[in-house]
Amino acid sequence: MVADEKFEGWCGLDRDSVHGKMVWQQFQPKPFADDDVEIAISHCGVCASDLHTLRSGWRETPYPCVVGHEIIGKAVRVGRNVTHVREGDRVGVGGQAGSCLQADCEHCADRDENHCPKALATYGSIYPDGSKTFGGFARYNRTPGHFVFKIPDAISSADAAPMLCAGITVFSPLKYEGCKGKKVGIIGLGGLGHFGVLFAKALGAEKVVVISHTSTKKEDAVKMGADDFIATSESPQWAIANQKTLDLIVSTVSTPDMPLAQYLLLLKVRGTYIQVGAPEEALKGFNMFSIIAKNLKIGGSIIGNTEEIKEMLQIAADAKVKPWVQERPLKEANDALLDMEAGKARYRYVMVNEDYTGQ
Missing domain, CATH: 3.40.50.720 (NAD(P)-binding Rossmann-like Domain)
Structure with missing residues (x-):
């Protein structure tokens, strides 16, 4: 299955979107490349970073922006250069969607990609070709495979999502x-x-x-x-x-x-x-x-590198780490953000895509 051009999600169009005013509409992801993985999203956690970004709290956000960087779903299209993920795998994406990955970069060479000067966030960043990164409050996500992780069978999708940030x-x-x-x-x-x-x-x-x-x-x-x-x-x-x-x-x-x-x-x-x-x-x-x-x-400390994420997922599976999550339908994304801002989450909201097509 290929997601063709039907990339739709909750888009923040300006700073006012943080007040429950995201709009469901189509958006244009990066062009698909041989290093990419396309994901039909089933779950996405809600993070305080979503609020900071929608209101341009840390820096000016390149609107429109689809937030959500605790993404779980099914790989529905896998670039030919990606070897650790196959179509049909349950996978996830966390807070990072890119870095230079060059051998002469001391951070990427040490698998410390989260500290690369050219690191890209899962949403609100710009790829070298000028296209944007878009997050998981959407039907599909397209991310370079280096930052896509297979999810252990022992962890449910709702529990795995917030682990990724x-x-x-x-x-x-x-x-x-x-x-x-x-x-x-x-x-x-x-x-x-x-x-x-x-x-x-x-x-x-x-x-x-x-x-x-x-x-x-x-x-x-x-x-x-x-x-x-x-x-x-x-x-x-x-x-x-x-x-x-x-x-x-x-x-x-x-x-x-x-x-x-x-x-x-x-x-x-x-x-x-x-x-x-x-x-x-x-x-x-x-x-x-x-x-x-x-x-x-x-x-x-900021997020973690790719090796740490793999280690964390395995430890979570082995130790049966069970986060406290509250599942909410993706259609309630605006309300979920408002409730999170009000401190009502106990202790992590996870959006469930009611139209998930990855089964």
Whole structure:
């Protein structure tokens, strides 16, 4: 089966589209190439990045834009240069749709494609030929095969979809920083944060502590496997009471008003703080002595490379990692975005294409 020219999806036409005003219409994907895979989409997760992009929060978005970068579906057309995927395979695409893949690129040569200077996002980016990348709030997706992944049979499509962005975004720093045997803090219990708990446990963390504004999600955190919970608004001395108790913190929140200096108090000497939530505004300053006094390391992480995604999917299958998802029909995409912005997701919305033609 070939999707011919029937590429339709929820298009954001301007910044106002983030307010539930995406429009269902046709769009023009990149020309099909021998390195590409065409996917009939069955599921697509809803990510905060979709909101940031629709309102041009991080940078100016090249409208029209189809968001959604947690894509699962069936490969219906496979370029002759693609060897790891066959027509009929269940596959997925995450947050990246391209990089230079040149041998003289230190990042691509090391399979660290997500840091390539020419990396392309799954939506809102421009290919070298001038065509655009379009995401998964649509019937079909066309992406270079290097960034298309086979999905293990043990993981359902609804569960696999959010792993391809939210999951890998926290899996990568947890694995890279060696969370096994460590006491790990996860700031924020949303789509990203709940994966932080699940993967920290799967990777062998000694203890997982959720740090949230209130205790409303404490019961959920415990069910996910968290060992402790800190509600910052309910105890004025929360940072002092829990100082020097964590080896590693992964922050998933994206507010510029985060109390970074207090978060750093929670770390032990030579502890590590990794930021994965991406605020649209600059973070307020803090006293550098917070870092110096304990030899702390502050870093950031963005999605993950292709090898990490494959490893994450296999670990998720082997460890039976089960995300908390809420399935919604693709026709409700506008409402789903509004509900996500309002903080109603528990903990990841996944769009289900009611007209899926890949069966």
